[in-house]
Structures are given as C-alpha cells and as structure tokens.
Amino acid sequence: MEGLIxxxxxxxxxxxxxxxxxxxxxxxxxxxxxxAALGILEDDGVKNWK
Known part of the structure; x- marks a missing residue:
C-alpha cells in the first residue's frame, strides 16, 4: 500500500x-x-481528495 500524508x-x-x-x-x-509506504508532503493549498 502506498500513500501520502x-x-x-x-x-x-x-x-x-x-x-x-x-x-x-x-x-x-x-x-x-x-x-505500507507513506510519504510526507508540504501543504500546497490544493485539495485533491474528497
């Protein structure tokens, strides 16, 4: 499983x-x-999830 936080x-x-x-x-x-492999991203101000 891959995901981003x-x-x-x-x-x-x-x-x-x-x-x-x-x-x-x-x-x-x-x-x-x-x-499970999770990455961390900085907030870009764009909501691309529901």
Missing part, C-alpha cells in the same frame, strides 16, 4: 513523522495489508 501548515517534520508511523502501524495491523 500532507502536512498541516505549521506542523513540524517531527510531528509529521510521528503521525506517519502511527498510520503505518495501524495499516499493518490489517491482515490484508502486508506492506
């Missing part, structure tokens, strides 16, 4: 890393997911 403006990279690790851990608890 977009930073909230003003969020530190350390906080974003903590969130990324918590999300990866939660995903890997699902028996249907064997691997």
């Amino acid at each position: 977009e930073l909230t403006p003003g969020m530190t990279l350390a906080d974003a890393d903590d969130i990324k690790f918590r999300v990866e851990d939660a995903l890997l608890r699902d028996p249907h997911i064997s691997d």
